[in-house]
Amino acid sequence: MTADPVPSVLALGPVLPVVVLGETRPAEAVPLVRALVAGGLRAVEITLRTEGAVEAVRRVAAEVPRAVVGAGTVLTPEQAVAARAAGARFLVSPGWTDRLLAAARDTGVPLLPGVSTASEVMALLERGVAEMKFFPARAAGGPAYLRALASPLPGARFCPTGGIGPDSAADYLALPNVPCVGGSWMLPPDAVRTRDWDRVEHLAREAARLGAAAVAETVADTGGGAEGRTGSGTGTGTGGGTGGGDVSAGGPCR
Numbered sequence: 001m002t003a004d005p006v007p008s009v010l011a012l013g014p015v016l017p018v019v020v021l022g023e024t025r026p027a028e029a030v031p032l033v034r035a036l037v038a039g040g041l042r043a044v045e046i047t048l049r050t051e052g053a054v055e056a057v058r059r060v061a062a063e064v065p066r067a068v069v070g071a072g073t074v075l076t077p078e079q080a081v082a083a084r085a086a087g088a089r090f091l092v093s094p095g096w097t098d099r100l101l102a103a104a105r106d107t108g109v110p111l112l113p114g115v116s117t118a119s120e121v122m123a124l125l126e127r128g129v130a131e132m133k134f135f136p137a138r139a140a141g142g143p144a145y146l147r148a149l150a151s152p153l154p155g156a157r158f159c160p161t162g163g164i165g166p167d168s169a170a171d172y173l174a175l176p177n178v179p180c181v182g183g184s185w186m187l188p189p190d191a192v193r194t195r196d197w198d199r200v201e202h203l204a205r206e207a208a209r210l211g212a213a214a215v216a217e218t219v220a221d222t223g224g225g226a227e228g229r230t231g232s233g234t235g236t237g238t239g240g241g242t243g244g245g246d247v248s249a250g251g252p253c254r
């Protein structure tokens with residue numbers, strides 16, 4: 001049985017691991033994702049950058065029911081359809097086109113489209129999309145850039161990704177328009193290559209702790225009024241509310 005799409009990508013949890021399989025075979029995505037889940041990161045984006053990536057999504061969806069698996073680097077309508085068929089519960093793209101937005105809507109799976117300029121944010125808001133990926137986060141301006149967008153573009157919420165690590169994740173998560181961050185820092189290529197799943201689990205646990213601590217700190221700073229930081233539910237989503245209860249991956253997102 002294929003699990004339902006999630007209602008909001010940004011509500012999945014404060015840290016979204018981004019998996020780039022490289023030479024790793026699709027079957028090995030299963031122990032890899034199990035290690036992430038064991039460490040406390042249940043929502044996982046598998047990028048469609050390698051030949052076996054759709055198959056990896058399919059295996060994880062079928063064999064790791066505790067994971068909430070999505071597909072990243074979705075560039076075309078065809079990939080959106082294939083990812084949905086494989087069991088992806090959300091889609092992520094480094095950018096967006098109107099064709100891709102329409103295709104994602106047709107699949108019923110929410111798409112987190114990528115932006116890196118104010119005009120792109122405005123164009124998405126105009127199309128009713130409020131949840132976005134900020135990519136490539138560090139190269140495009142980092143936390144200072146996103147902080148500068150918060151006041152003029154209060155309707156947008158971001159998952160910055162690209163160049164983020166344990167040293168910078170909390171700086172992003174402290175921003176009012178950032179409920180979660182994405183990254184691959186808990187998946188060092190050498191650990192994946194040598195199938196060192198214990199190390200991946202350990203790094204995932206540290207990342208989950210870091211995310212939870214950043215959330216707790218921000219909630220304390222805002223007097224508990226952090227609800228506005230979560231996704232607004234106006235993504236390119238499913239027409240509302242599918243997927244229900246098990247969305248919170250590794251603790252509540254703001």
Ligand SMILES: O=C[C@H](O)COP(=O)(O)O
Binds near residue numbers: 018
């Ligand atoms: O989505 C983009 C990346 O593959 C993840 O970025 P990163 O490897 O710099 O963390």
Ligand SMILES: CC(=O)C(=O)O
Binds near residue numbers: 072
């Ligand atoms: C950046 C990218 O490829 C993605 O996460 O979709």
